[in-house]
Amino acid sequence: MTGVRLVVGNAPDPRMPPAIWALGFVSLLMDVSSELIHSLLPVFMFTALGISAFSIGLIEGAAEATALIVKVFSGVLSDWWGKRKPLALLGYGLGALSKPLFALAGGTGLVVAARLIDRVGKGIRGAPRDALVADITPPEMRGAAFGLRQSLDTVGAFLGPLLAMGLMLLWANDFRAVFWVAVIPAFLSVALLIFGVQEPERKAEAQRVNPIRRENLRRLSSAYWWVVGIGAVFTLARFSEAFLVLRAAQGGLPLAFTPLVLIAMNVVYAASAYPLGKLADSMSHAKLLAWGLVVLIAADAALTYGSQWNSVWLGVILWGLHLGMTQGLFAAMIADTSPADLRGTAYGFFNLASGIAMLVASALAGLLWDRFGAEFTFVAGGSFAAAALLGIIWRGAGRPA
Numbered sequence: 001m002t003g004v005r006l007v008v009g010n011a012p013d014p015r016m017p018p019a020i021w022a023l024g025f026v027s028l029l030m031d032v033s034s035e036l037i038h039s040l041l042p043v044f045m046f047t048a049l050g051i052s053a054f055s056i057g058l059i060e061g062a063a064e065a066t067a068l069i070v071k072v073f074s075g076v077l078s079d080w081w082g083k084r085k086p087l088a089l090l091g092y093g094l095g096a097l098s099k100p101l102f103a104l105a106g107g108t109g110l111v112v113a114a115r116l117i118d119r120v121g122k123g124i125r126g127a128p129r130d131a132l133v134a135d136i137t138p139p140e141m142r143g144a145a146f147g148l149r150q151s152l153d154t155v156g157a158f159l160g161p162l163l164a165m166g167l168m169l170l171w172a173n174d175f176r177a178v179f180w181v182a183v184i185p186a187f188l189s190v191a192l193l194i195f196g197v198q199e200p201e202r203k204a205e206a207q208r209v210n211p212i213r214r215e216n217l218r219r220l221s222s223a224y225w226w227v228v229g230i231g232a233v234f235t236l237a238r239f240s241e242a243f244l245v246l247r248a249a250q251g252g253l254p255l256a257f258t259p260l261v262l263i264a265m266n267v268v269y270a271a272s273a274y275p276l277g278k279l280a281d282s283m284s285h286a287k288l289l290a291w292g293l294v295v296l297i298a299a300d301a302a303l304t305y306g307s308q309w310n311s312v313w314l315g316v317i318l319w320g321l322h323l324g325m326t327q328g329l330f331a332a333m334i335a336d337t338s339p340a341d342l343r344g345t346a347y348g349f350f351n352l353a354s355g356i357a358m359l360v361a362s363a364l365a366g367l368l369w370d371r372f373g374a375e376f377t378f379v380a381g382g383s384f385a386a387a388a389l390l391g392i393i394w395r396g397a398g399r400p401a
Contacts, residue, residue, distance in 0.1 A: 147277015
């Protein structure tokens with residue numbers, strides 16, 4: 001526990017429900033597994049398989065969009081069923097089962113299939129897990145709870161690439177051997193969820209809700225739909241991190257060291273998510289989101305400037321900081337602007353919009369990279385971030401969302 005406290009930069013709140021810690025470590029273990037593979041996958045596809053940047057953008061965009069779009073269905077189902085944990089368990093189970101496929105893949109087809117199965121699992125578990133966090137946590141602590149879970153998740157997101165880099169050096173760039181190691185933390189994650197997390201009991205008098213009935217959908221407020229809209233524009237600005245890896249490789253970073261990109265980004269992300277999540281409990285959400293967009297614009301500017309190590313690493317660090325400022329914040333904003341019995345649905349629709357935006361953003365980023373060069377990719381990202389920032393200013397940055 002002590003090591004985690006140092007990473008997140010703040011001592012844990014003694015009132016934080018133990019289940020939030022357990023869910024955080026479930027996420028940590030699965031992210032170690034996933035990022036161990038994903039930190040190597042873009043370079044593997046680009047160098048070993050000869051796949052173009054545009055195709056990588058489509059693959060990554062489709063994978064991430066699949067995860068986000070599936071969340072709408074799992075979120076709706078969790079509200080109707082009144083249970084979150086079984087769906088989260090199914091999602092983490094699919095993620096674990098996909099990991100051996102990467103090691104067994106003999107070509108592009110199975111790699112893509114494994115990537116999509118993994119992301120379907122992520123999509124199934126995402127909305128029910130976030131709704132479960134909101135169900136367990138007192139309203140005045142939601143920013144901190146989402147920030148804590150995100151911090152632990154992101155600790156896994158940099159431990160995975162760190163382990164990948166060490167194993168690549170140890171095993172002379174043997175991708176398949178490294179991919180087999182990823183199976184272990186994935187199945188540990190599923191075991192911890194089974195035995196370490198208990199769902200709150202549903203009240204006996206509570207009735208099942210059909211979330212997609214018109215009268216129920218009308219209960220989602222204009223404030224909620226504003227969060228959905230600004231989140232979609234924000235996602236257009238935040239395409240796949242695969243392009244950060246490719247930008248560093250373009251600057252001459254050796255193959256075995258490419259996971260350093262995600263390590264650096266996720267160290268900053270993990271260190272900032274919890275304290276900034278706590279900050280979100282005491283300040284205007286719109287104002288904190290606006291500052292996150294300013295940081296993203298600065299990251300795109302640094303990555304546009306050149307592929308040399310100083311500008312790339314500055315861009316990567318700022319990218320991690322903007323994630324720490326905004327990802328847990330969006331989760332808290334959805335919880336605050338949606339009814340308790342429609343939370344799964346609310347997260348689902350938010351992620352549906354973000355999933356479509358992610359697919360468009362990653363495909364556009366790859367197309368610009370192939371046609372005009374890497375600089376145009378990051379200029380486009382900065383432009384979308386500026387558009388989202390203008391939307392917040394227009395609404396009124398001083399008002400909580």
